[in-house]
Amino acid sequence: MIQGQQCLISILPIMKNGETISAVCKVTYRGLTHLHTALTKVRKLEKQVNAYQTEISDLKGTKYTLFDFSGELEAIRKIKHEATLASKSMSTVLIIGDSGTGKELFAQGIHVSSGQMGAFVQVNCAAIPADLLESELFGYADGAFTGAKRGGMKGKFELAQNGTIFLDEIGDMLLPLQTKILRVLQEKEFQPIGSSKTIHLNTKIIAATNQNIEQLVREGKFREDLYYRLNIIRLNIPPLRKRMVDLPDITYEMINRLNQSGFYIKGITHSALTKLMKHSWPGNVRELQNVLERAANLKTGDYIDGDDIPTFNDLLKENADPHYPSPTYKEIFQKSEKEMIVAALK
Known part of the structure; x- marks a missing residue:
């Protein structure tokens, strides 16, 4: 209120070398009722969209959508836009970002926004022991090896059929398994361990790492051909700082x-x-x-x-x-x- 009259005051700082040296102040007396109505409509629409996205998320077995990633920074808007576009195709997505930046949230958001009606299946490539990762990914047939589960077991790729598989921390995957992942990406098919059955894949593949993957390629720790196959759509999530x-x-x-x-x-x-x-x-x-x-x-x-x-x-x-x-x-x-x-x- 200025002299008893309702108004809207907006201040835009003028920055130089990271410091505020001045500011532009604007005082608006007219149109406040229309502005308030517009803001109310915007908030109502946001609630409706969020409710709709939450319903889709529940149906697809995920917790997050792209709307859950807060931020109005231009770089974040760009990443969210690119993620939305990525959800419309079956191309692979590579998400790069420090630990704790929200890579899983983006992966789930892409899945929710996609047309894939199957499950979202996450694999932490760093948490599963190397000798178990292959069977976890591709499954195995009955009697494939000593101690195998009777009747065999479906792997993560098969469980993600018609859905999305999220290969988190893929930079920690060993080279021999990288070779098999590359074949799956190229041929869109795989065979469970000990089985002659070929499973044709209709799964969106998203990979993520908090490591410098280009450095891993230079050091020979990550296959260059797999890197190029994964790096079709790339999302670089900036750290919070x-x-x-x-x-x-x-x-x-x-x-x-x-x-x-x-x-x-x-x-x-x-x-x-x-x-x-x-x-x-x-x-x-x-x-x-x-x-x-x-x-x-x-x-x-x-x-x-x-x-x-x-x-x-x-x-x-x-x-x-x-x-x-x-x-x-x-x-x-x-x-x-x-x-x-x-x-x-x-």
Whole structure:
């Protein structure tokens, strides 16, 4: 309110060398009723779309959709757009990103958005012992080897028939098995261990790694031909420290999920959010999720406060990534406010 008259004030910071040197302030007195109506319609549509995506996700046996990946950074919008396009074809997808950045979320989101009505099957190539990984992937026939399960066992590829198989941490896969994966990608068929039956594959294949896969190829630890076969559609997910402008949105989305799981949190205070903004997040979004869940358990009031956030070792700005200085909370709020208004007007 200015002199008793309702208005909308928007401030756009002017940046130079990562610092705010000035700002453009705009005061709007007209059209506020229309703007409020537009914002209400946008929120209603978002709820309808989210409900629809959740229903599809439940039917396909996944937890996440591409709508669950929060962020308005241009790079994130681009990745989400590319992921949506990737879901429309059977081409392989390679997701690259640090541990905890949300590679599994993107894989599930692509599956939900695809026309594949089969299951989403995830394989952690680093967690399964090397001598068991082949049978886990391709299955085996009755009596294929000593100790084999009577009647045989379906492998992950067969379980993902007409669906999606997600080969997580594929950079840890041994070379002999890489050769067999390459054949599956080329021929679109495979045989279970000890079986003469050929299974023709109709499965979308998504692979992911947190390693420098090009370096693995140069070192001879990853087959070059398999790399090119996987690297048809590539999604590079940036670490959280490079997208701090999205941290408030991600935080509020996580608080909503915590409330859905049984917590009661009205929001987060400025001091708590400022504390989060000063951390470099080596554990990425997964670390942020753990910090917020811990705070949700420790809080004494309705809001997550600064005292509920742990003291990080790298709270000081000089310990953060110097190439990606963290914007202030005020700058982030102003940028988000402007983008919301522009989106609503569109």
